[in-house]
Amino acid sequence: MRLWLYPLLALLLGASAFADPRQEYDAFRAAMNQHAGGPTGMYAIQDATVIAPGKSARLRPGAKPADARWAEDGGKSDAATRLEYRDGRAWLRVPGRERIDLLRAPEQQHALADGLIVRATAYEDSIKAWLYNPTLSQRRFRELSFFPYDASGVVEGKFQRKPVPVGVSHLDSRNHTGLMYWVGDVELPLRGKTYRLRAYNKEKDWNKIEAVLLFVTDRTSNKTSYGGGRVLEAHFAKGQPPAAMRFNLNTLYAFLCAHSDYYNCPIKLTTRLDTALEYGEKYPPLLK
Known part of the structure; x- marks a missing residue:
């Protein structure tokens, strides 16, 4: 059962595309704080x-x-x-x-x-x-913490699509069996090195897929960001993934289970990156 909510950015920011990555970051921070601390946060x-x-x-x-x-x-x-x-x-x-x-x-x-x-x-x-x-x-709740905006976090990745998404069964953060679909691979250039990451989506039909999700940990994990992992999204017209995608690492967000035990998160699908991603959401505030 898929009991966590991804992709999240489209849910928070709506369908509007942000031409300015800094504006996207500002809107992301405001929407994440509302998603965390609102009446149904x-x-x-x-x-x-x-x-x-x-x-x-x-x-x-x-x-x-x-x-x-x-x-x-x-x-x-x-x-x-x-x-x-x-x-x-x-x-x-x-x-x-x-x-x-x-x-x-x-x-x-x-x-x-x-x-x-x-x-x-x-x-x-x-x-x-x-x-x-x-x-x-x-x-x-008071507010979430974020790394300062950094223009170096806006990068273009190359996407190699799988003609038929592959179902990947995994145990999630609540030890339940989850199912995600491996929809392709992304080559992501970061600080002079190119990383190859699996891209996922919760849908198996390309006619319904309009985003790729990258699940990552890095050198900030368990230090200044959530140890279980964070999510990076890139969106496109439904069923039409481009060969080159813009990724704004300033919109990295922690798995939702960082904030509540009521979420199930795909921690077994993360890719470890040998670099410090000082972008996006930091470690979540402690519950009181």
């Missing part, structure tokens, strides 16, 4: 659970909103808030209200009366139900 996650087709989960209430958690739905109480995954719909049933399909709701989320927010994310064989408490990010 990484530091606001209170709980999450996976729901298989035909199954449901109920929200187990606590004495305070901060105590609420997802639980397996035994169907014993009609007073509980439930989320059911059936026929491609994520039906949220709140007592006394009309049911809502979260997958078709604005931003796939719904605010509950107690201030908590429920959101659903669809995957091939399941949905992931997220429970957010905005007060958590207010208490736990």
Whole structure:
């Protein structure tokens, strides 16, 4: 099951292309801070659970909103808030209200009366139900740290596409089996040396692929950047990867599991680079 969210830059920055790499970096920093500390940000996650087709989960209430958690739905109480995954719909049933399909709701989320927010994310064989408490990010998050912008981090890589993406099964950061698709290789020039990296995507159909993802560790890992690895993305028109791609290393970001244990990250797919990539996101702040 693919329970982490990549590619992220397109999600954060939208479809707009930034001609100026510095503007892209500034927008990236602002969007990453919002993604981390917003009401449904990484530091606001209170709980999450996976729901298989035909199954449901109920929200187990606590004495305070901060105590609420997802639980397996035994169907014993009609007073509980439930989320059911059936026929491609994520039906949220709140007592006394009309049911809502979260997958078709604005931003796939719904605010509950107690201030908590429920959101659903669809995957091939399941949905992931997220429970957010905005007060958590207010208490736990200040801002992310980034290396200063460096123009030397804007490089052109050569991409060799695989005609048919190759599925790669791997164990992720939560010891679950994940699946990524090896879509080609990138030759990336860095400080006088050219590195060859595998490029991945979560899609296996070239008609749906519009980005390559490089998973890397380097000499900053476990020192000034997250030890598990960081992600570098390059985007293009869907199904039309160019032979030469611009990579902005200033937009390197840490695997999402650096910020929350509720993410599954592909740490076994990283390439170790024998150089210090002092670009992009630094080591994440400690949870409080």
